[in-house]
Amino acid sequence: MSSLLFHLYILLAILVLYNLYTLIAIFLLPVSSDFPTQTLGATPYEYLMFTQQWPKAVNKNSRLTKFTIHGLWPSNFSGKKLICTGTNFSKSKMPPELEEELNISWPDVERGRNWGFWEHEYNKHGTCSEDIFDQTKYFELANKMRKTLDIAQMLKKRKIVPVVAAIKKENQNKSPSIRCKERKGSAELLLVEVVVCYDHDGKEVIDCPDNRTCGSPNQSILYV
Numbered sequence: 244m245s246s247l248l249f250h251l252y253i254l255l256a257i258l259v260l261y262n263l264y265t266l267i268a269i270f271l272l273p274v275s276s277d278f279p280t281q282t283l284g285a286t287p288y289e290y291l292m293f294t295q296q297w298p299k300a301v302n303k304n305s306r307l308t309k310f311t312i313h314g315l316w317p318s319n320f321s322g323k324k325l326i327c328t329g330t331n332f333s334k335s336k337m338p339p340e341l342e343e344e345l346n347i348s349w350p351d352v353e354r355g356r357n358w359g360f361w362e363h364e365y366n367k368h369g370t371c372s373e374d375i376f377d378q379t380k381y382f383e384l385a386n387k388m389r390k391t392l393d394i395a396q397m398l399k400k401r402k403i404v405p406v407v408a409a410i411k412k413e414n415q416n417k418s419p420s421i422r423c424k425e426r427k428g429s430a431e432l433l434l435v436e437v438v439v440c441y442d443h444d445g446k447e448v449i450d451c452p453d454n455r456t457c458g459s460p461n462q463s464i465l466y467v
């Protein structure tokens with residue numbers, strides 16, 4: 244065998260092996276590397292509660308005039324409390340662009356300590372859904388839900404009263420859950436929080452199992 248032919252065979256063999264490797268990498272590696280994360284730190288849950296708050300009802304000195312996120316909570320229909328395990332919050336995993344958006348959509352209205360608020364919410368609730376949404380995806384999802392659910396806009400569009408009916412009409416007729424408090428020295432109710440519920444994967448709005456409302460059905464609820 245001439246030495247040139249020999250070199251050609253070697254080259255051919257390398258090419259064949261390389262292509263085989265690429266094929267294996269494309270078709271097999273993603274499966275085997277995705278698989279273990281499916282069971283990591285999972286706490287089974289059934290649906291997601293997405294809670295927004297009216298800043299001035301939480302802190303009367305707040306100047307914010309948009310509903311902001313309180314939390315995104317993996318929950319069970321039974322109402323049983325979930326104890327989340329999983330990987331705790333890490334500041335270094337937060338992309339700066341997302342941080343900038345969360346500064347607006349998910350601020351700590353009470354104390355102005357956004358990092359502490361995010362860490363608390365993630366460790367207590369977010370780690371339950373770690374196998375579905377990693378830390379970044381979890382915060383991205385909440386931020387995206389906030390963009391979709393502009394409560395103030397929904398109330399304005401439906402002329403505010405009654406609050407629950409207005410939010411329902413803007414959400415495929417799915418029941419939210421709302422929380423209020425009494426305004427000092429009057430019978431008026433102040434809207435504090437609005438909860439909209441999503442299915443397990445955060446894709447579809449569903450009826451909140453706890454479809455609590457405030458006051459009598461037609462009582463006006465203020466957010467001022």
Ligand SMILES: *[C@@H]1O[C@H](CO)[C@@H](O)[C@H](O)[C@H]1NC(C)=O
Pocket residue numbers: 287288289319321323324325326
């Ligand atoms: C929550 O629901 C999941 C799925 O139905 C179940 O496996 C889990 O045990 C429930 N957790 C609690 C605390 O009830």
Ligand SMILES: *[C@@H]1O[C@H](CO)[C@@H](O)[C@H](O)[C@H]1NC(C)=O
Pocket residue numbers: 331362363366367
């Ligand atoms: C995660 O953080 C919580 C408090 O936010 C703490 O109680 C818990 O021990 C931490 N878990 C781990 C594994 O560090």
Ligand SMILES: *[C@@H]1O[C@H](CO)[C@@H](O)[C@H](O)[C@H]1NC(C)=O
Pocket residue numbers: 339340342343346357
């Ligand atoms: C987010 O807000 C904090 C102060 O509330 C600020 O220090 C930080 O730079 C902001 N982050 C971004 C990315 O804008």
Ligand SMILES: *[C@@H]1O[C@H](CO)[C@@H](O)[C@H](O)[C@H]1NC(C)=O
Pocket residue numbers: 418452454
């Ligand atoms: C609230 O939930 C209960 C029980 O799931 C249901 O029977 C009722 O119709 C709901 N109310 C509204 C206003 O959707």
Ligand SMILES: *[C@@H]1O[C@H](CO)[C@@H](O)[C@H](O)[C@H]1NC(C)=O
Pocket residue numbers: 460461
């Ligand atoms: C509430 O308002 C609706 C429509 O405005 C009316 O049909 C209904 O009778 C009222 N219900 C009560 C309890 O006042």
